[in-house]
Amino acid sequence: MARVYNFSAGPAVLPEEVLQEAADEMMDYRGCGLSVMEMSHRSKTFDDIINTAKQDLKDLMNIPDDYEILFVQGGASQQFAAVPMNLMRNRVADYIVTGQWAKKAYQEGQIYGDAYKIASSEDKTFSYIPDCSDLPIHDNADYVYICENNTIYGTKFWKLPNTKGKILVSDMSSCFLSQPVDVTNYGLIIAGAQKNIGPAGVVVVIIRKDLIRDDVLPCTPTMLKYKTHADNNSLYNTPPAYGIYICGKVFKWLKDMGGLTVMQERNEKKAKLLYDYLDKSKMFRGTVVKEDRSIMNVPFVTDSDELNKKFIAEAAQNGLVQLSGHRTVGGMRASIYNAMPYAGVEKLVKFMSDFEKENA
Numbered sequence: 004m005a006r007v008y009n010f011s012a013g014p015a016v017l018p019e020e021v022l023q024e025a026a027d028e029m030m031d032y033r034g035c036g037l038s039v040m041e042m043s044h045r046s047k048t049f050d051d052i053i054n055t056a057k058q059d060l061k062d063l064m065n066i067p068d069d070y071e072i073l074f075v076q077g078g079a080s081q082q083f084a085a086v087p088m089n090l091m092r093n094r095v096a097d098y099i100v101t102g103q104w105a106k107k108a109y110q111e112g113q114i115y116g117d118a119y120k121i122a123s124s125e126d127k128t129f130s131y132i133p134d135c136s137d138l139p140i141h142d143n144a145d146y147v148y149i150c151e152n153n154t155i156y157g158t159k160f161w162k163l164p165n166t167k168g169k170i171l172v173s174d175m176s177s178c179f180l181s182q183p184v185d186v187t188n189y190g191l192i193i194a195g196a197q198k199n200i201g202p203a204g205v206v207v208v209i210i211r212k213d214l215i216r217d218d219v220l221p222c223t224p225t226m227l228k229y230k231t232h233a234d235n236n237s238l239y240n241t242p243p244a245y246g247i248y249i250c251g252k253v254f255k256w257l258k259d260m261g262g263l264t265v266m267q268e269r270n271e272k273k274a275k276l277l278y279d280y281l282d283k284s285k286m287f288r289g290t291v292v293k294e295d296r297s298i299m300n301v302p303f304v305t306d307s308d309e310l311n312k313k314f315i316a317e318a319a320q321n322g323l324v325q326l327s328g329h330r331t332v333g334g335m336r337a338s339i340y341n342a343m344p345y346a347g348v349e350k351l352v353k354f355m356s357d358f359e360k361e362n363a
């Protein structure tokens with residue numbers, strides 16, 4: 004078995020234990036004589052899979068009873084429309100634009116109502132998180148929207164914005180389950196699976212129950228109404244069943260690892276190793292302000308495009324793959340999600356340090 008260290012931002016590395024278990028259950032899921040891929044989503048067996056996944060997520064995140072967990076499709080991008088369609092009762096929403104994903108959500112919001120950009124870090128290529136302690140939140144805003152971890156630029160909200168009592172909607176796709184969060188701070192949480200929890204095709208939505216309502220914007224498709232999915236335990240239509248099954252396995256794995264406090268410690272330790280090296284390197288440097296650094300996505304550069312290319316190519320030859328930065332920003336990016344072992348980051352840092360010596 005020749006597994007590489009996969010630093011992709013998504014679809015991303017999954018825990019080997021989870022992949023192995025899925026392989027073991029591929030031909031015959033626990034005596035059913037078939038694979039979860041071939042199974043009716045109306046079966047008792049699948050019901051157990053989805054309910055166990057929900058309960059494990061609830062336990063992991065301490066999700067209170069007045070929140071619902073939904074598994075939906077369409078990627079996190081579909082949620083950029085679903086959020087305004089379901090929540091824009093006054094047709095006003097405030098967006099904090101800290102990267103491409105927040106910008107896309109903001110642009111989508113404009114289709115449905117008055118979406119306001121109340122803060123942005125675009126002036127410095129999204130390399131920081133703006134001060135959000137006293138923003139011009141609209142009195143009639145239906146929600147304030149953030150992308151909590153900016154996958155492309157490698158920044159993270161370490162302090163949530165002061166929403167002045169308005170509902171906070173957070174796209175947590177790339178930091179979901181990387182550390183404990185207080186769910187009660189949010190009205191709605193979005194997490195596309197392929198970053199930190201499972202295969203592409205599933206999106207987890209955690210929504211406060213009073214926000215699941217019938218009076219959505221006119222013309223909202225049935226499939227985009229949160230109520231449709233909430234009323235049917237995410238089984239209104241055929242769900243992304245295999246993806247939910249794998250997410251469930253990752254939730255179990257996280258519980259076995261000791262939960263989110265332990266994951267945070269592990270993630271901080273990995274990130275520190277890489278950032279400490281970047282801070283002392285004479286060749287490589289991080290691209291975002293220190294206080295706002297993500298512990299999931301770590302972008303870095305050298306001063307030469309040629310050297311960046313050489314580094315990415317040689318790293319790949321050494322089993323360190325998918326280290327290119329996002330196509331819109333270039334340079335390098337190491338995504339070090341939950342499933343990336345410490346040894347992977349150690350190997351990366353060792354390789355960077357050798358590369359620096361050889362190319363100095």
Ligand SMILES: *Cc1c(COP(=O)(O)O)cnc(C)c1O
Nearest residue numbers: 078079080104154174176177195
């Ligand atoms: C990847 C990503 C998205 C887009 O996810 P899709 O599933 O491709 O639609 C949205 N937000 C964040 C923070 C992401 O990292």
